[in-house]
Amino acid sequence: AGVIRLGDLSLPVGAVGEPRAIGEREFLIPAGPVTVVHSLDDPEFFRHGWNSWSPSGWRRITDVPLRIHDSPQRLLTADDARNDTPLAHSGSAVGAIALADGEILLLGALGLGAPRVGATATTLWGTMEDPVAEWYFARGPEVEVFARYAELLAERLGSRDASAGRVWCSWYSFYEEIDEKSVRSAVADLVEARLPFDVVQLDDGWEPSVGDWVANDKFPSGMAATARTITDAGFRAGLWLAPFIALPHSRFAIERPDLLIQDEAGRPLVTGYNWGGPYYALDTTQPEVQEHLRELFTRVVGWGFTYLKLDFMYAAAIEGVRHAPVHREQAYRDAISLIREVVGDDVYLLGCGVPMLPSIGVFDGVRVGPDVAAFWENSERPGDPTGVGTKNAFLASIHRSWLRPCFETDPDVVYFRRRRSLLDDDQRQLLADVATVLGFRSTSDPVGWLTPDEVDELRDWLREPANVTRLGRYLFEVDDRLVDFGRFV
Ligand code: 9PG
Structure with a gap:
């Protein structure tokens, strides 16, 4: 233990080694x-969520902690359930x-290992499951210190410079x-309205079951023909998939339960809930799963x-037997x-439902809040x-705008x-302003649902990045x- 001096603050610090100054x-x-x-009196604490959907924001220490309160199933799906602290403030x-003068004290990990940061009435603390990430600790104006x-983070974990452009998404x-028929007409309408989209992205609904990544019977011509519908119209073709999970009734889970992350009893581990039930996750450390992923992404x-x-x-990335x-x-x-x-460097990878830090340098873009x-x-x-x-999507996303140097923030x-x-x-x-500030422009509105004025508004918004x-x-x-x-928070 020692004491760190930061301007007028003398902060006793306990750590496994000596803090090293890298700036004033x-x-x-x-x-x-x-x-x-x-020794601050009931300061505000910034809590950062683990995955795309997890809550981030400021709360006073005497407030109820910002977290998912009412459901273990939701907690497992939308935050780091393993490290949840029901009675205390903590995040990923x-x-x-916050100090009184618009300045903050920030403690942030510079790597993986499931680092956590929390605060009490008298401490700011950090822990990690795997002690591999150095900590950054600083005092300064809030905007500067987060930047x-x-x-x-971008220096240590890398950053990519691809841009998604303007995306139309079906979800x-x-x-x-x-x-395939509705995709054809949605695409034709975008062309006719001369809306300057770069990407048309098909979302969930094309596969027979989550886990089985082939065309279902709503796409009888197949996914290559569907991609061609989009590219022939002059757009990049985009596709949603959830390649690391499988629903219990998928062929994948039925035929190869041995390729799934296991629980302590040797059964497939439940890693979250959606589509009306639980789902499992692929054990990506198995050579056969890696081979499966190579084959899947080559195909797509x-x-x-x-x-x-x-x-x-x-x-x-859930704890389990691998x-x-x-x-x-x-x-x-x-x-x-x-x-x-x-897939190579030219395919744009947008991560959704991803843990934040482990995605830096490998994903081009990352969803930074729950669904609108x-x-x-x-x-x-x-x-x-x-x-x-x-409201929830806005609140989470606006507290992650500072991540923009690490990946495109969606x-x-x-x-x-x-x-x-x-x-x-x-x-x-x-919503439009948040997307402008975070630098990611996408919509799902079909042209047929918009009035002529709304089409003009959309076209204006798509014109150029701010x-x-x-x-x-x-x-x-x-x-x-x-x-x-501020008035929306
Ligand atoms: C497709 C959708 C869309 C959407 C994604 C994702 O926390 N949750 O349980 C949770 C479930 C689903 C979900 C988001 C959060 O939606 O975010 O854009 O692609 O899947 O099924």
């Missing part, structure tokens, strides 16, 4: 547990406490009700898809690296900040339509306009 108010602390003693990889942390209008790229939305990926003794986050990252090696929906609040799930809806789609939507104009504008500067916690300069999200 910045330190590296060796991997392992760390405790910083603070990075945390911060510097993101820069260091938030059609959900699973897609077929061979169909003609060059933009892949890979979903529910965190499931392969073939090889690799830490769960490293096993996950190794598997994404294998996919990257198979054409309504504001999800009143059926009040204790679940990850429930679908525009806050999910923007709605332009007023039909079939409960969002008011303010809420629609908010120059964005973060000025404060919720304040951004977008070209020469100030956007303040």
Whole structure:
């Protein structure tokens, strides 16, 4: 233990080794547990969620912790259930406490191993399952310190420079009700309206079962023909898949349960819940699974898809019994690296339902919040900040804008339509602004659901990317306009 001096603060620090100064108010602390003693009076704590859908945001220490409260099934799916602290504030990889003057103290891991950061009335603490990640510890203005942390993450874990461009996605209008005919007409309508999209991405609904990645009977011409429908119209073809999971009734899970992550009793481990039940995860440390992934991604790229939305990926990073003794986050990252090696650098990989830090440098883009929906609040799930809806998606995403140096940050789609939507104009504008600030432009609105005015609004929004500067916690300069999200928080 020693004392770190940061301006007028003298902070007793317990760690496994000596903190090393790398700047006037910045330190590296060796991997392992760390405790910083603070003497602040009920400060706000920044909590960062583990995967794309997990909650992130600021809470006072005396507030109820920001987490998924009401359901172990939701917790398993949408956060790091293994490290949940029901009675205390904690989050994944990075945390911060606010000082009185707009400055913060930030403690953030610079690598994998399931690092956690939490806070109590008197401490800011860090732990990790696998002590491999050094800590970054700094004091300074909130915007600057987060930007510097993101820069260091990108330095250590890599960053990619591909851009998704403008994406039309099928999910938030059609959900699973897609077929080759509706894809053809949606694409034809985009062409006719001269909307400048770069990518048309088919979402869930094309496969017979999650786990079995072949065309279902709604796509009788096959997926290569479907990709051609999109590319012939001048767009990049995009496809959703969840290659690391399998539903219990999928052929994959029935035929090869031995390729799944196991529980202690030697049965396939339940790694999350969706589609009305549990699902399993592939043990990506097995050579046969790696061979399967090579074959799968060669096939999908061979169909003609060059933009892949890979979903529910965190499931392969859940604690369980694997073939090889690799830490769960490293096993996950190794598997994404294998996919990257198979598809090459020109295929855009968008991660969804992915753990954040282990995805840096391997994914081009990452979803940074839960799903939007054409309504504001999800009143059926009040204790679940990850429930679908525009409010929850906005709240999570806006607290992850600082991750932009690490990958493209996707806050999910923007709605332009007023039909079939409960969002008011303010809420629609908010979604558009969040997407502009985070730098990812996508929508699901079919042209046929838009009025001519709404088509014009969409076309304007697609025209060119904005120059964005973060000025404060919720304040951004977008070209020469100030956007303040504070009133929505
Ligand atoms: C397709 C959808 C869409 C969507 C994805 C994902 O926390 N959850 O349980 C949870 C379940 C599903 C979900 C998001 C979160 O939706 O985010 O864009 O691709 O799958 O099934």
